[in-house]
Amino acid sequence: MIRKLRRVTPFQVVLVTAFTALAAFMSIPIIFILNHAFKPQSELFLFPPRIFVQDPSFRNFEILLLHASNAAVPFTRYLFNSIVVVGLTLVGVIVVSTMAAYVIAKYRFHFKGLIMGMITLSLMFAPETVSIPRYLIISGLHINDTYFGHILPALASPVAVFMLIGFISQIPNELLEAAKIDGASQLGIFTKMVLPLSIPAIATISILTFQGAWGDVEPSTLFMQSETMRTLAFYVNSLISGLQNSVAGQNMAAAAGLLMFIPNLIIFLLFQKRVMETMVHSGIK
Amino acid sequence: MGSIKFNHVYKNYRGESRPAVNDFHLTIEEGEFLVLVGPSGCGKSTTLRMLAGLEEISSGELYIDDKFVNYVSPKDRDIAMVFQNYALYPNLSVYENIALGLKLRKTAKFDIELRVNRVAKVLEISHLLDRKPSQLSGGQKQRVALGRAIAREPQVFLMDEPLSNLDAKLRAQTRAELIKLQADLKRTTVYVTHDQVEAMTMGTRIVVMKDGVIQQVAAPRELYDKPANLFVAGFIGSPQMNFIEGVVTLEEGRYYFTNKRLKLLLPREYDVQFERLTRSVRNVIMGVRPEHVLLKPGEADGEEYVAGVVQMTEVTGADSYVYAAIGDYKVIARTEPEISYRKDDVPAIGFNKGKLHFFDVTTGESLAAGGTEA
Numbered sequence A: 001m002i003r004k005l006r007r008v009t010p011f012q013v014v015l016v017t018a019f020t021a022l023a024a025f026m027s028i029p030i031i032f033i034l035n036h037a038f039k040p041q042s043e044l045f046l047f048p049p050r051i052f053v054q055d056p057s058f059r060n061f062e063i064l065l066l067h068a069s070n071a072a073v074p075f076t077r078y079l080f081n082s083i084v085v086v087g088l089t090l091v092g093v094i095v096v097s098t099m100a101a102y103v104i105a106k107y108r109f110h111f112k113g114l115i116m117g118m119i120t121l122s123l124m125f126a127p128e129t130v131s132i133p134r135y136l137i138i139s140g141l142h143i144n145d146t147y148f149g150h151i152l153p154a155l156a157s158p159v160a161v162f163m164l165i166g167f168i169s170q171i172p173n174e175l176l177e178a179a180k181i182d183g184a185s186q187l188g189i190f191t192k193m194v195l196p197l198s199i200p201a202i203a204t205i206s207i208l209t210f211q212g213a214w215g216d217v218e219p220s221t222l223f224m225q226s227e228t229m230r231t232l233a234f235y236v237n238s239l240i241s242g243l244q245n246s247v248a249g250q251n252m253a254a255a256a257g258l259l260m261f262i263p264n265l266i267i268f269l270l271f272q273k274r275v276m277e278t279m280v281h282s283g284i285k
Numbered sequence B: 001m002g003s004i005k006f007n008h009v010y011k012n013y014r015g016e017s018r019p020a021v022n023d024f025h026l027t028i029e030e031g032e033f034l035v036l037v038g039p040s041g042c043g044k045s046t047t048l049r050m051l052a053g054l055e056e057i058s059s060g061e062l063y064i065d066d067k068f069v070n071y072v073s074p075k076d077r078d079i080a081m082v083f084q085n086y087a088l089y090p091n092l093s094v095y096e097n098i099a100l101g102l103k104l105r106k107t108a109k110f111d112i113e114l115r116v117n118r119v120a121k122v123l124e125i126s127h128l129l130d131r132k133p134s135q136l137s138g139g140q141k142q143r144v145a146l147g148r149a150i151a152r153e154p155q156v157f158l159m160d161e162p163l164s165n166l167d168a169k170l171r172a173q174t175r176a177e178l179i180k181l182q183a184d185l186k187r188t189t190v191y192v193t194h195d196q197v198e199a200m201t202m203g204t205r206i207v208v209m210k211d212g213v214i215q216q217v218a219a220p221r222e223l224y225d226k227p228a229n230l231f232v233a234g235f236i237g238s239p240q241m242n243f244i245e246g247v248v249t250l251e252e253g254r255y256y257f258t259n260k261r262l263k264l265l266l267p268r269e270y271d272v273q274f275e276r277l278t279r280s281v282r283n284v285i286m287g288v289r290p291e292h293v294l295l296k297p298g299e300a301d302g303e304e305y306v307a308g309v310v311q312m313t314e315v316t317g318a319d320s321y322v323y324a325a326i327g328d329y330k331v332i333a334r335t336e337p338e339i340s341y342r343k344d345d346v347p348a349i350g351f352n353k354g355k356l357h358f359f360d361v362t363t364g365e366s367l368a369a370g371g372t373e374a
Ligand SMILES: Nc1ncnc2c1ncn2[C@@H]1O[C@H](COP(=O)(O)OP(=O)(O)OP(=O)(O)O)[C@@H](O)[C@H]1O
Pocket: B013, B014, B016, B020, B038, B039, B040, B041, B042, B043, B044, B045, B046, B047, B194
């Protein structure tokens, strides 16, 4: 009986094959970036281009570091800025979005429909369309050239709020009411019940937010005047675009591409695991 | 400790034309096991939630221990609630679930441990304390939910259909345990159910509700024997009470219940009920429980017994029920299982005349005095 159930059906074979192929196809860019960074100059310009590196070397990274050490602002400053900005953005988005989503999902108040509508509406704007209003707000608040100028535009994250609303509204009301009767304060209910139960969703929005903030060059380009306030993404971006036609630029671009990509990968793997864990172990439904 | 007073309490949900709870007026004595029963949507949960402080009271006053609590938050009412879906905190272990309420009330750590362990022992969940709720069976979850309520030793327990997610056997068992537990703890308990067996077995008093209105408040036996109106009569008892329409007539000083098929001479004890009816035509509905419908094989005499036709029989084990028709009137009779009737048998059907109920056709109110509180 059990053996029968375990038997692989032709449909499953097709399904697994198809998904494996799809996964392999999707991972080509990642494999390419990984290999590209270690290609010596000769392989970088090979035609037709190869995916896999033949003769790996760290030469590209050396060139990159050399270039960076000659720059007016040290490489580490960009890195530091990026870490500060991304870290604060992540924390800020999580705090703001979970609170907003909790209130919208579980409370009744005036203009809730209107607020929900505005959040939904703002999902539809392309980032470029809000650059100018953002610039006006940032300069109006006189927070150009500050970390706050980096973070503020990212704090309002309709995608995060939207996802969290969906998730939090699935938490049974009785659970929160039981906590209320047990004597938990509003803040206690939020931090001890709502937050832990929303971890899968928080992990998901963390991945999205991290990727957005880590790669975002808009604040550095538009809102920051001094070079010391700009982020790594901006540096790499200008490096690549500035040295597009030079031969050494290609080496550096390949190495920088990998460096920019790795944190994304790490964060993704880290949180992806949490997403799975919490989904398996949580007792909701 | 633990008395509750509802003073003309109403609940109007926003956007609903009818109040969900309509003029709920009741005093619950301390230590009482009060059961709220009624069909789905009659306002039981709403009443309980107002008592818990989870739902605002639209008008009227609520007192716990003579203290006005309309605006007191749930955590300050000294109550504990058991929810239908248990509402255990999925991210906390069983121990933490039970301990949370104590912890939030700043109970000393050794005291928490003592109490949790004691409660766990009483409920036989000591071996589960380290587990997460997702690793428990329905019955175990139910115990943990109970434990969480008991550990805090509140003045009032509120339970909203706590047994409805259990299978029949476990439900009966837990029901018995709950009764025992309540007797031991002697805490005021308000228990919501739509299961009349639970209501009848557990409650010291039962409140029957319909459409947000209290129909009758009485002890189980009284509710069964003296239903205040047609709704209560039909709701309590299974299979439900037989209702037969007819007219009460007065002939030579004696009252008769008559309709197309029946002419029953009524015992004198019912006279007072009919004397108050001043209308010339006294349309009534006669109610008689299945156990008071008498069946006997053989000829009807046309007076005490009339002819009926068996349409269906149902054997539940201890009893068997015969569904019969007297002309257009349908009756259900409880019989001994040994005496078997089959479809299309024509037994004689009579009624235990001491156990009849009469209801006003228009209002549905019982004609018997003392049935209602109001
Ligand atoms: N939040 C709400 N908003 C509007 N109407 C509500 C709300 N909660 C309940 N109601 C309405 O109030 C009435 C009573 O609901 P309640 O939940 O008290 O019924 P109940 O007796 O507990 O029923 P059940 O046995 O199905 O649990 C119902 O008509 C219901 O539709």
